[in-house]
Amino acid sequence: DIVMTQSPDSLAVSLGERAAINCKSSQSVLYSSNNRNYLAWYQQKPGQPPKLLIYWASTRESGVPDRFSGSGSGTDFTLTISSLQAEDVAVYYCQHHSNTPPTFGQGTKVAIK
């Protein structure tokens, strides 16, 4: 199984400042057949189900604000929130969607400093 490791486990950022979350996979999730990275990011607010933010490592889901962006390739990925807003307080998870079983990172809790 592919192991997904996020860092940091938590971070506190001032409103309007940049937040970055890293995700590392134990093996590459880049498929050479289509040159796509099978990596997704989810946001989960307290008491709510997860919400898909980013897939194919950098494709923003419809309706997701453009302050959220994804980058990286192969085994190393980053979710960046360019200007943190109060409504972005949540836990963020990365997940590989390349094969079965799909696995999630342990989550990164984002708070306001």
Added chain:
Amino acid sequence: EVQLVESGGGLVQPGGSLRLSCVASGFTFSSYWMHWVRQAPGKGLVWVSRINSDGSSTSYADSVKGRSTISRDNAKNTLYLQMNSLRAEDTAVYYCASTLKGSGSLMDVWGKGTTVTVSS
């Protein structure tokens, strides 16, 4: 509107059984893979099981393999998870999720979840 609504959770004794259901609406249910994902209290997301569009192929996490069965009724737009020999460590919120973007393990729509508590 695309919607998934889970039900069937509850309090069950260790060794007991439950059948979770997930009713889908707003999309052609029979065309897409579906998943169950669980989240223990205060913990992260853990994939449990998936089923392909016609129900002919299934897969399970090792933690539930042999104790759980995923199935679907495309005529009723409903996904199921039959859970047997339940253990305390199965206590969690169980979410169903769809794969409308066509990448089999990309979970793009989630239900609100149903809570399973295994306790005596």
